[in-house]
Amino acid sequence: MSDTRGLLIVLSGPSGVGKGTVRAAIFKNNIYNYVYSVSATTRQMRPGEVDGVDYYFTSREEFEELIEEDALLEHAEYVGNYYGTPIRAIEDNLSKGHDVFLEIEVQGAMKVRERMPDGIFIFLAPPNLNELESRITGRGTDNQEIIYERMQKAREEIDMMKHYDYVVVNDEVDCAVNKVNGIIQSEHLKVSRVVDQIKLQIHNYFQKGE
């Protein structure tokens, strides 16, 4: 077990805002060695996606077993499919001192906030709703009906922004990446976190001498 517990980072926001794009750019270099939390989902795999890397693709029955076994930190039903965050890898990595990065939708983020209030909750916002719609449409993964549902949902999700710690407007990917990294690194420097680490080190030092 490391002296310093890692930080739980939750990047969330409406569908199509660019969470996956920003997360991929952060993990391309991964200069801060974040660990990505791979979610489970019942949705169909998209071309180019890899099981166990992008998601753990499961059947509805398998997903319901995960819920029964309490294996998920949170789960949500989103546009007809289940999505959920496996808890075990999160606990293992945080206790080893790794920062764990979750990219999830808003309902799930609010459940994580209840269970792990020490997490850092970052809302990725679109520059405007027309741009959001053209990003969802331009991605070419959803039909008109799903795009409509995702836009309806976006309205409610943007209203939840007030429950987050930070908001980053994803106008330009590199700029959003720098802001997200800046938030996380600043969180590491918070006096409250440093004080806890120093107290723990002092405690460990004097325990060794006893």
Ligand SMILES: Nc1ncnc2c1ncn2[C@@H]1O[C@H](COP(=O)(O)OP(=O)(O)OP(=O)(O)O)[C@@H](O)[C@H]1O
């Ligand atoms: N800053 C940006 N400027 C222009 N286009 C962007 C930007 N960020 C992302 N995009 C584009 O917007 C589309 C949606 O991005 P992405 O799939 O990353 O969104 P998402 O929030 O992860 O969506 P979902 O929640 O549905 O998985 C993609 O085609 C992506 O290339």
Ligand SMILES: Nc1nc2c(ncn2[C@@H]2O[C@H](COP(=O)(O)O)[C@@H](O)[C@H]2O)c(=O)[nH]1
């Ligand atoms: N509550 C959760 N939401 C999740 C999780 N993993 C991904 N997501 C979010 O679902 C939507 C749709 O994703 P897509 O891949 O079908 O476009 C998106 O907002 C993801 O961020 C999770 O474990 N829990």
